[in-house]
Amino acid sequence: MMQALKWAIPAVIVAGCVGYLIYSASGGATEYYVTVSQLQTQAPSGDVRVAGVVQNDVQKSGGLHVTFTEKDGTASMPVEYAGTLPDIFRPGITVVAEGRLGSDGVFHARTLLAKCPSRFSTQPYTQ
Amino acid sequence: MAIIVATLLLFLAGPFVLWPLIKTPDEPLPPARPGTSP
Amino acid sequence: MILGYLGAGALLAGVVMGGFSALLSFWAGWRENDVFIQVGRRGFYAAAAMTVIAALLLEVALLTHDFSLAYVVEHTDLSTPTPLVAAGFYGGQEGSLLYWTLVLGVLGAASLVASARLGARISAYATGILAAILSFFLFVLAVVASPFDLLSVTPPDGLGLNPVLRDGGMLIHPPVVLAGFASFAIPFSFACAALLAGRADAAWIAHTRRFALLAWSLQTAGLLLGMWWAYHVLGWGGYWGWDPVENVALMPWLATTAYLHSSQVQERRGRLRAWNFGLVILAFLLVVFGTFIVRSGVVPSVHTFAISAIGPWFFAFFFACVVFSGGLLALRGAGLGVASGQAPAVSREGAFLLQNLLLIGVVAVVLWGTVLPLVSGLLGTQRVVGAPYYERATGPLFAAILALMAIGPLLPWRHAGRPTLRALRWPAATALLVLAGLFVAGVRSVPALLAIPLAASAGATVVTEYGRAALKNPAIILRRRRRYGAYLAHLGLVVVVVGIGASHFGQQEKDVTLQPGEGVTVSGYTLTYTGSQQRLLSDHTEFIAGMRFGDQTLEPSRATYATLGGQALTHVAISTTSVADVYVVLAGTNDDGSASFRVFVNPLVTWIWAGGAVVILGVVLGNVGERSAAPELARRRIPITLPA
Numbered sequence: 001m002m003q004a005l006k007w008a009i010p011a012v013i014v015a016g017c018v019g020y021l022i023y024s025a026s027g028g029a030t031e032y033y034v035t036v037s038q039l040q041t042q043a044p045s046g047d048v049r050v051a052g053v054v055q056n057d058v059q060k061s062g063g064l065h066v067t068f069t070e071k072d073g074t075a076s077m078p079v080e081y082a083g084t085l086p087d088i089f090r091p092g093i094t095v096v097a098e099g100r101l102g103s104d105g106v107f108h109a110r111t112l113l114a115k116c117p118s119r120f121s122t123q124p125y126t127q
Numbered sequence: 128m129a130i131i132v133a134t135l136l137l138f139l140a141g142p143f144v145l146w147p148l149i150k151t152p153d154e155p156l157p158p159a160r161p162g163t164s165p
Numbered sequence: 166m167i168l169g170y171l172g173a174g175a176l177l178a179g180v181v182m183g184g185f186s187a188l189l190s191f192w193a194g195w196r197e198n199d200v201f202i203q204v205g206r207r208g209f210y211a212a213a214a215m216t217v218i219a220a221l222l223l224e225v226a227l228l229t230h231d232f233s234l235a236y237v238v239e240h241t242d243l244s245t246p247t248p249l250v251a252a253g254f255y256g257g258q259e260g261s262l263l264y265w266t267l268v269l270g271v272l273g274a275a276s277l278v279a280s281a282r283l284g285a286r287i288s289a290y291a292t293g294i295l296a297a298i299l300s301f302f303l304f305v306l307a308v309v310a311s312p313f314d315l316l317s318v319t320p321p322d323g324l325g326l327n328p329v330l331r332d333g334g335m336l337i338h339p340p341v342v343l344a345g346f347a348s349f350a351i352p353f354s355f356a357c358a359a360l361l362a363g364r365a366d367a368a369w370i371a372h373t374r375r376f377a378l379l380a381w382s383l384q385t386a387g388l389l390l391g392m393w394w395a396y397h398v399l400g401w402g403g404y405w406g407w408d409p410v411e412n413v414a415l416m417p418w419l420a421t422t423a424y425l426h427s428s429q430v431q432e433r434r435g436r437l438r439a440w441n442f443g444l445v446i447l448a449f450l451l452v453v454f455g456t457f458i459v460r461s462g463v464v465p466s467v468h469t470f471a472i473s474a475i476g477p478w479f480f481a482f483f484f485a486c487v488v489f490s491g492g493l494l495a496l497r498g499a500g501l502g503v504a505s506g507q508a509p510a511v512s513r514e515g516a517f518l519l520q521n522l523l524l525i526g527v528v529a530v531v532l533w534g535t536v537l538p539l540v541s542g543l544l545g546t547q548r549v550v551g552a553p554y555y556e557r558a559t560g561p562l563f564a565a566i567l568a569l570m571a572i573g574p575l576l577p578w579r580h581a582g583r584p585t586l587r588a589l590r591w592p593a594a595t596a597l598l599v600l601a602g603l604f605v606a607g608v609r610s611v612p613a614l615l616a617i618p619l620a621a622s623a624g625a626t627v628v629t630e631y632g633r634a635a636l637k638n639p640a641i642i643l644r645r646r647r648r649y650g651a652y653l654a655h656l657g658l659v660v661v662v663v664g665i666g667a668s669h670f671g672q673q674e675k676d677v678t679l680q681p682g683e684g685v686t687v688s689g690y691t692l693t694y695t696g697s698q699q700r701l702l703s704d705h706t707e708f709i710a711g712m713r714f715g716d717q718t719l720e721p722s723r724a725t726y727a728t729l730g731g732q733a734l735t736h737v738a739i740s741t742t743s744v745a746d747v748y749v750v751l752a753g754t755n756d757d758g759s760a761s762f763r764v765f766v767n768p769l770v771t772w773i774w775a776g777g778a779v780v781i782l783g784v785v786l787g788n789v790g791e792r793s794a795a796p797e798l799a800r801r802r803i804p805i806t807l808p809a
Contacts, residue, residue: 006510011522016560022533025558026550033465033538034546042546049549050231053463060753083676084752084763087329087400090732096465098551129313132174136218137181140211142180147203 031098037075039101050099050107054077056091070097070107079107086114169653172313173221176306177329179215180210183300187293194289194362202289206277213270216303220267223260223312227253235320236312242325249326252336258473259312259462261343266302276351276376281369290358298350301482310475326445328705328726328734338658342387342404342414346452348380349417353449353490354425356404358444360493365438367431374428375788377445381425381782384418389777400737400750402674402765404773407555409466412535413455416528418446423524430517433578435597437514439494439501440521446490451528453483465549467563473620509580516573523566530558558610567619567662570655571596571626573581591629592622613670620662627656645775649737650787660776667769668746676752680760688766690714690747697751702730710751710760714740721751721762746770 016096030043036052053068065082068091079097089095089112097109142149180455186208193201223236227250240253240260248300255264280288306312326335352373359369391411392404397738405411410806424444430437449746458464461476498762509515534550541548571592576585600618634641642649672689684693695711709722719738726732740747755761 007518010519014519014526018529018558021526021561022530022557025539029550029554030537030548031551033542042545043370049465056533063289069517074280084401084735084750085733087735088327102324106291129171129173129177132171132318133177136175136178136215140178140182140214144207144211145204146207147200 017101035075036072036077039107040075040077044103047098047100047110050077051094051096053094054089054091056089058089069105070095077101077105077107079109080116081109081112085113086112088114166231166315166319167316168222168226168231169234169313172219172226172624173311174305174315175219175222176303177488179212179303180307181302181577182215183212183296183303186212187296187300190289190293190296194286194293196368197285199285202285202292205289205296206292207476209277209292209299210274212296212299212303212371213274214264216270216299218268219306219313220254223263223738224251224254227251232323233315234312234319235314235316236594238316238323240323240326240638245326245331248336251330252339253326255339255343256335256390257312258475259306259310261308261339262302262310263312264340265343265347266299266306266796267570268344269295269299269302269350269800272348272351272379273354273657276373277353280355280372283372284362284364286362287355287358287364287369290361291343291354291799292355293620294357295350298354305475305478307786310473315432328732329398332394332398334390334398338387338390338394341383341390342362343378345383345387345414348383348419349452351376351448352380352445356445357490357493360497363497365419365497367428367435370428370431370441377421377428378788380448381418381421382781384414384421384636385777385780387782388414388418389558389774393774396770397739400735402474402672402748402750403669404770406511406781407531407534407552409535410459410676413451413459414533416531417448417453419524419528420451424448426517427521430514434514435516436675439498441516442494442501442679444521446494447525447528450483450486450490451578453479453486456540457483458535464535465547477488510586511576511581512696513573513576515568516576520566520573523562523569527559527566528564530562531616556612562621563613567616567623570623570658571619574626574630574652574655588629592625595625596622608671613666615677616666617663620659620666624656624659627652627659639716646787646789650652650783650785651782653786655783657776657779657781660772660779662776664769664772664774664776668767668773671768673752675762675764677764678755678759680757685764686763687747687764688743688745692719692747692749692764694760696764697754705734708751708754708760710754710762712738712749712762714747716798719747719749723751723753724781741771743771744768767809 014046031046032048034042034050034061035045036050039048039050050070053074055069055071055076058066058068065080066085067078067080070079071077081097081099086095093114096113096115097107097112099107099109101107186205188380189201189208190205193205197203198400215245225231225240226234226237228247230237230241230243232251232631235254236257236259242252245253253260255261277288277292280291283291290306338646355369355373361367388411391414395401395406396404421444424441427437427444429442431441457476459466460473460479462473463476471495515735534554538549573588575588575592596618600614600619603614604619631649634649675685675687677685679685679694681694684691686692691711691714695713697708697710700707700709705724705726707724708720709720712719712721716738719740720736721738722733722736725735726734737748738749746765748767750763750765752763
């Protein structure tokens with residue numbers, strides 16, 4: 001009995017700490033991961049991550065500043081981002097923008113992630 | 128076609144895999160001592 | 166075309182042979198029929214041979230540019246350099262699965278060769294489990310995702326590799342990581358076999374220790390190589406993004422780290438048996454789960470994986486593995502908890518137990534973050550967490566683990582007393598000194614102030630141990646290679662932690678647009694933009710910028726591939742010293758002649774790579790050529806048979 005207790009007490013303490021850490025760390029750091037249409041209709045608060053396809057209207061200005069339209073099948077929205085573009089960035093690829101939808105309807109992205117070119121082919125060869 | 132290849136390979140592997148069954152039996156082993164094999 | 170049929174045939178033969186081996190081995194093990202146990206084992210060898218044949222055929226198809234195979238077309242073309250063509254073997258979904266299976270077959274066979282001395286039953290059951298896993302993979306390869314699928318019309322050329330992937334990192338990182346994943350299957354199989362056979366002793370641990378070490382080493386190297394590749398090639402200034410693919414490689418590593426330490430308690434004291442079984446099983450389950458997550462597309466990741474047909478199969482396999490191993494633990498677990506004697510709390514054993522708890526805690530944190538999108542998506546709006554979550558939640562746990570690394574080796578197996586307290590003054594003093602030094606140097610980041618002194622104290626413990634041995638009798642170091650090799654690995658890890666602490670929390674970054682002649686200063690380093698050149702090549706246009714830095718000129722470049730819709734490829738320019746990396750990315754060139762850069766100063770990055778090498782060195786020096794006297798020793802010590 002003593003043996004089991006000696007074992008159980010540290011386990012419970014550590015488990016409690018871990019649970020607390022997960023809870024407190026998630027609180028501020030969780031973001032919603034939405035599609036463009038979801039973002040426009042539901043407007044979740046705080047920073048969100050939006051996935052969409054880059055359209056053909058990429059415009060770069062003033063060095064590290066770019067605007068483009070992101071679309072997810074139905075809805076589209078303009079995105080504004082200042083920073084280094086991922087290598088693979090070009091019209092037609094899927095990007096994940098992290099940031100906030102401004103009142104002007106433009107999404108101000110803090111970070112921009114593009115999906116790595118697939119090691120596992122996204123386009124099986126069709127003839 | 129692949130099935131033909133597979134069957135061929137299995138036939139080739141057969142003797143190797145079944146060798147313990149096919150070979151002439153070894154000398155009978157001394158009776159096992161208790162506690163050596165669970 | 167022939168190669169396609171031969172390969173498909175080999176895979177099919179492998180499935181049949183593997184299935185045969187599995188069924189026969191389980192039956193023969195149950196019946197303890199020695200002849201059929203041997204037949205079953207040979208069946209595994211034959212299935213492994215079929216896998217080798219299939220692998221060779223695929224490699225030949227790639228190297229001969231056999232474009233009748235869809236896989237060859239999708240991952241190579243005539244202009245791809247030969248090493249990358251060869252690497253195409255593991256570069257795609259189907260090929261990487263075959264590579265996984267190949268490693269499993271070869272290592273599995275190696276582990277079975279000497280397994281008979283563990284006892285007929287364990288050996289048979291281990292064969293059965295390994296054969297079952299092998300058969301599953303071969304089945305998926307033969308039926309669901311075959312690398313040998315043929316095209317009805319052979320195209321004249323392939324699609325080739327995306328420019329971003331045309332790099333040495335692609336050659337070495339995937340095969341190491343994949344081999345690491347595959348090798349986790351061996352300890353798992355033997356652990357489950359032991360449970361099935363009703364054996365709770367440590368014989369299986371001694372037998373599989375080598376494979377667990379190999380799996381751990383491969384995973385360590387794989388993680389570091391991945392970090393190195395991300396840092397040098399991908400150009401975002403960092404090396405770890407807590408992406409699902411990365412997390413999935415990290416979690417089994419953590420579980421195996423715990424196991425490698427905790428297994429010592431079982432070997433010496435016969436305790437923590439349930440933990441060891443649990444950790445080994447957990448590591449493999451995490452690998453299978455991770456493979457499912459990463460190849461099914463269910464969790465958003467920076468690494469694109471097409472939502473593929475193999476997802477559901479891997480989920481089913483994962484489920485089967487959980488039921489099988491979980492059921493075994495539940496049924497046999499009751500007998501495992503029985504320990505002989507009392508374990509003192511403040512002792513090396515207590516430290517190992519605490520280490521287990523902490524490392525599992527980290528696994529829980531990382532797992533939760535990784536599956537949150539999946540779980541939340543099922544219940545409502547999908548949510549994700551980013552680096553801040555992982556850092557905040559794992560940070561304190563890692564700090565505690567570092568403290569354990571400093572204290573643990575100094576604790577005796579029996580109850581710790583005054584001598585221990587005296588020995589602890591060295592690490593304690595080191596920690597305080599380093600903390601003071603950092604503070605004076607202006608470091609204010611709390612995580613860095615925590616991590617680096619603790620890491621330094623762990624390093625001090627290693628040095629103290631080596632010093633004590635050297636003073637008493639240096640021959641001890643050679644005689645107890647396992648321990649001192651492990652200490653060296655600890656030291657390497659310490660160096661890695663310091664490198665990560667400094668480069669992550671001490672990173673300076675600046676975005677700047679410069680005209681030729683203008684300069685920028687980051688963290689005391691001054692760079693001057695000297696102008697750029699443009700080169701026009703067949704499939705891309707390249708801009709090369711010159712950045713003068715001291716007496717060297719860094720040349721970050723940016724290539725644009727018109728044929729690929731304007732996709733870019735940045736070539737990062739890095740100036741490396743042991744103190745810091747000056748890391749320059751050319752973000753773009755502008756019409757007015759200016760160029761935009763992102764400049765990073767990353768302190769102590771080289772310590773990460775150097776430390777990693779020391780870790781591997783420590784493992785190798787401590788274990789290569791080491792005789793495994795252990796199986797007999799372990800078997801003699803606590804030969805408890807579990808209630809059936």
